[in-house]
Amino acid sequence: MKKTEQVARDNLATEDHKSQQKAEFDWDAVLDGVKKDLYFPPSWLFSIKTAKVEGKIVTLEAKTHFQALWVKNHYLQLINDTARNLYGEGGFEVTIDVGEENSWTKETKKNRAPDNHRGIESHDPQTASFFSSSNTFDNFVVGPSNQFAHAASFAIAENPGMAYNPLFIHSGVGLGKTHLLHSIGNYILKKYGTRMNTFCISAEHFTNGVVQSIKTGSMDKFRNLYRLNCDVLLIDDIQFIAGKDSTQEEFFHTFNSLYTAKKQIVITSDKPPSVMKNFEERLKSRFEWGLTADIQPPEVETKIAIIEKKAEEEKIGIPADVASFVAQNVLSNIRELEGSVNKLFAYSKMFREEITLELAKQLLSNLVRKEAPRIITIDLIQKEVSTFFDLTVKDLKSNQKQKKISEPRQIAMFLSRKYTSSSFPEIGSKFGGKNHSTVVHAVKNVEKKTERDPSVSNAVSAISATLEKFITS
Ligand code: ADP
Ligand code: MG
Helix, strand or coil: CHHHHHHHHHHHHHHHHHHCCCCCCCHHHHHHHHHHCCCCCCHHHHHCEEEEEECCEEEEEECCHHHHHHHHHHHHHHHHHHHHHHHCCCCCEEEEEECCCCCHHHHHHHHCCCCCCCCCCCCCHHHCCCCCCCCCCCCCCCCCCCHHHHHHHHHHHHCCCCCCCCEEEEECCCCCHHHHHHHHHHHHHHHHHHHCCEEEEEHHHHHHHHHHHHHHCCHHHHHHHHHHHCCEEEEECHHHHCCCHHHHHHHHHHHHHHHHCCCEEEEEECCCHHHCCCCCHHHHHHHCCCEEEEECCCCHHHHHHHHHHHHHHHCCCCCHHHHHHHHHHCCCCHHHHHHHHHHHHHHHHHCCCCCCHHHHHHHCHHHHHHHCCCCCCHHHHHHHHHHHCCCCHHHHHCCCCCHHHHHHHHHHHHHHHHHCCCCHHHHHHHCCCCCHHHHHHHHHHHHHHHHHCHHHHHHHHHHHHHHHCCCCC
16 A cells, blocks of 8 residues: 555656746646545546745635635645645645635525535535535424434434434435435534534445545545544445445444544444344444434325425425325335425426326326235235345245244244234245244244344334335225
């Protein structure tokens, strides 16, 4: 690792000799050198310009407050090292500021509601580490399914590092994990401004960083980026690092050093820690050190409230019967709920038509057909259980005795008894011809375990929540 860095520095040093006589500060030349040393240069770095050179002091100009802060915390030392290589000791001293015209405050005042702060545009893949301004606590609708996760997130945002650490939020897709994570980021930014350095990244982004820094031999720099510069680490979709040993190793150490320094960590995942597959035990146990909060699929009332909130934001009227129709027919998640509502809004805007129940039924007909309420069958239970545990239905029906298969099988039998009217022998026959007493034993066993084993009770309640969405209303 050191070797690559050294070579880069040597190259720079040689090139530098030639330019050492150069009296004028050349930002492009410095940037060229910096680029070689970065495993992940964000695209906006190249839009930074020299604002002024006063004697030996060079002031760079960033477009936004956040870019300036980011450069200050992560790149300024490297920029100054590179400048020193080019112009020698006692050459230029580089600092950075936000350009007057583009200053963050002005931008906020001009274009945005004052309480709607944001980081760098989050659709730029290079800067995806920042949070989206459209996900705030203000536009997060709270209902019984998400109130615990919401309350915990809010407590963290109020006092990072002081409430629960880490906060671990889990749910199925499209139920609001990312929204809550970004709400925490936005709230901290608003409350603490530059005093608190918040990193909001996906686990995929973290993994890419690890891969890049292994490739370029700059692991130390990567480590320092997270371990020394971060006050709040918001990491989304941690399940992405399942089975990725080096990334888990890095994350483990990052976690430890932030945790020891009492820096806030918030993690989201599609599953509770206890049932995460291909994760080191030491990581899983750390995920449970603080508070674990889940988000369940929303109740009809919450879905109606979300639809009304969206309509309010879009300044579109939506009759109660339409909201109720959409809420009852979109079963799976809030992302799909939004998709349906947006379709209605777009149509109504384009053709200047009022939204009526008839129009909604017509426009969303495929949704209704696809998602018509069903009854819970053993087949469905087997499908949901196997998906949850990353197994196949065949595994559940097999005779394999390992715990990682037998426990999900018993849970599936338990749920079959709970949600269908099938008898014990009928259930047994659906599980590859098991006998009556095997099923009775399984049901009793799971009943017992749900009382004292959180991994079993979490799995049972998560799968039950998914299944209940299929019950005929
Ligand atoms: P996840 O990260 O769990 O997959 P997201 O946070 O991306 O889900 O949520 C999916 C969509 O639903 C987003 O557009 C989000 O803003 C919206 N959403 C989720 N929960 C709520 C809520 N409680 N109130 C308002 N919008 C929500
Ligand atoms: Mg998400």
